[in-house]
Amino acid sequence: MSDKKMDVVVLGAGIVGVSVAYAARQQGLSVVLVDRREPGSETSYGNAGILSSGSISPLNNPSLWSALPKYLTNRHAALRWNIGWSLRNADWVIRFLANAIPSHTKPRAAALHGLIGASLKLHQDWIVKAGAANRIRETGWLKAWRSDAVEAAMREQALLTEFGIESQLLDRQAISALEPNILPVYKVGLLHSQTASVDSPGSVVKAYANMFAGAGGEIRQSDIKSIVPGDEGWRVVLDDATLLARHVVVALGPWSADILRPLGYRVPLAFERGYHREFKPNPARSLQRPIHDADGSFLMTPMEQGIRVTSGVELTDRDAPSSFAQIDAVEPMAREVVEFGEQVGDTWRGARPTLPDSLPMIGPAPRHAGLWLAFGNQHIGFTTGPATGAAIAAMIKGMPPPFDVTAFAPSRYI
Numbered sequence: 001m002s003d004k005k006m007d008v009v010v011l012g013a014g015i016v017g018v019s020v021a022y023a024a025r026q027q028g029l030s031v032v033l034v035d036r037r038e039p040g041s042e043t044s045y046g047n048a049g050i051l052s053s054g055s056i057s058p059l060n061n062p063s064l065w066s067a068l069p070k071y072l073t074n075r076h077a078a079l080r081w082n083i084g085w086s087l088r089n090a091d092w093v094i095r096f097l098a099n100a101i102p103s104h105t106k107p108r109a110a111a112l113h114g115l116i117g118a119s120l121k122l123h124q125d126w127i128v129k130a131g132a133a134n135r136i137r138e139t140g141w142l143k144a145w146r147s148d149a150v151e152a153a154m155r156e157q158a159l160l161t162e163f164g165i166e167s168q169l170l171d172r173q174a175i176s177a178l179e180p181n182i183l184p185v186y187k188v189g190l191l192h193s194q195t196a197s198v199d200s201p202g203s204v205v206k207a208y209a210n211m212f213a214g215a216g217g218e219i220r221q222s223d224i225k226s227i228v229p230g231d232e233g234w235r236v237v238l239d240d241a242t243l244l245a246r247h248v249v250v251a252l253g254p255w256s257a258d259i260l261r262p263l264g265y266r267v268p269l270a271f272e273r274g275y276h277r278e279f280k281p282n283p284a285r286s287l288q289r290p291i292h293d294a295d296g297s298f299l300m301t302p303m304e305q306g307i308r309v310t311s312g313v314e315l316t317d318r319d320a321p322s323s324f325a326q327i328d329a330v331e332p333m334a335r336e337v338v339e340f341g342e343q344v345g346d347t348w349r350g351a352r353p354t355l356p357d358s359l360p361m362i363g364p365a366p367r368h369a370g371l372w373l374a375f376g377n378q379h380i381g382f383t384t385g386p387a388t389g390a391a392i393a394a395m396i397k398g399m400p401p402p403f404d405v406t407a408f409a410p411s412r413y414i
């Protein structure tokens with residue numbers, strides 16, 4: 001056991017944990033960041049790399065009700081659900097659906113808008129300081145419909161406008177002008193013009209982790225076994241050592257609930273699993289920006305390695321065996337949009353950690369001093385990691401967070 005007591009031990013080195021660690025170090029705190037893998041190797045590696053200004057509408061919004069009949073068939077590319085998991089987690093499913101009503105949607109959109117806005121400012125600053133500015137593309141994000149979905153696009157645009165987020169409604173010709181290398185399959189488009197993306201989210205997280213180490217932080221590669229409260233702080237039990245800390249931050253993404261269970265916290269965390277496949281690009285047919293095929297329920301993003309196609313949501317146990325049905329179904333649809341070559345590497349699987357209101361937990365654990373929770377960032381964790389981290393660091397220091405964290409209080413569920 002190390003005798004040295006750290007101010008903060010951060011558990012998990014995904015985008016959220018790395019951000020907490022760097023922000024805490026910037027506050028002058030001594031910090032150790034622990035992960036069993038290299039920083040940015042799990043969920044924060046395999047996402048679509050979108051730094052989305054416009055993802056303010058949680059997935060469980062009122063439009064979910066009209067989509068539900070097609071989802072119940074369990075054949076739709078947007079959502080597959082495991083019956084056993086759904087029965088065992090009926091409580092989560094009911095609470096998730098109960099939030100999909102108008103009166104619960106606007107307040108959550110406002111809360112997410114605050115979190116996203118603060119986070120994008122930090123990304124802009126950090127990515128330059130971390131020497132990774134070459135990875136960012138300020139070309140927006142295109143949501144596109146094969147059907148004549150002008151009304152849906154306009155509804156989405158109206159919500160964005162309400163929050164001062166710019167977007168442009170596009171017809172077939174305008175889409176072709178914007179993305180000259182895709183085939184004309186889309187009738188309607190909505191360009192989220194204030195959205196950026198990166199060509200390797202895992203590398204960006206690693207660059208932020210290096211920036212943390214460069215600022216005097218310590219990174220440790222160990223398996224975290226448990227956290228034990230004491231009279232004056234915490235013992236963090238690793239497979240190869242025990243660390244002492246005044247504050248512990250749980251930023252373990254989809255693994256966060258496990259470590260909290262022995263302390264009596266039952267966190268209603270579900271796993272919206274998703275897959276990606278990468279393909280050799282055709283240099284003459286490159287994409288300029290990520291494209292969300294709204295009717296096909298998949299995303300295509302130009303990445304360092306090639307074109308990354310990501311799938312919709314699979315609701316099941318975090319560690320259940322992979323099912324490639326969704327990604328198999330969308331791959332031919334992606335080939336209808338842009339020409340690309342054979343698959344590069346294996347199919348990747350990750351799990352978006354999601355609470356029933358689709359808002360993360362950002363704040364103190366209700367019954368333990370010095371225990372902080374930073375997880376549940378669902379579909380937009382790569383976007384929202386930095387401000388999640390900055391808020392936790394500020395709260396540890398007893399300072400006001402950079403956005404209103406009221407809606408993210410862990411005490412709403414535990």
Ligand SMILES: Cc1cc2nc3c(=O)[nH]c(=O)nc-3n(C[C@H](O)[C@H](O)[C@H](O)COP(=O)(O)OP(=O)(O)OC[C@H]3O[C@@H](n4cnc5c(N)ncnc54)[C@H](O)[C@@H]3O)c2cc1C
Nearest residue numbers: 012014016036044047048049050224253274380381382383
């Ligand atoms: C297909 C897909 C596409 C996505 N696209 C986007 C997007 O375009 N934009 C966006 O903003 N978000 C996107 N997301 C969401 C985003 O990827 C996640 O919200 C985010 O990565 C979560 O980060 P995290 O730090 O909470 O978790 P993670 O990145 O999973 O980090 C948790 C860390 O904890 C470590 N860990 C767990 N248990 C232990 C233990 N016992 N001991 C030691 N270490 C442990 C793991 O090794 C891991 O490194 C997408 C997600 C998916 C699945």
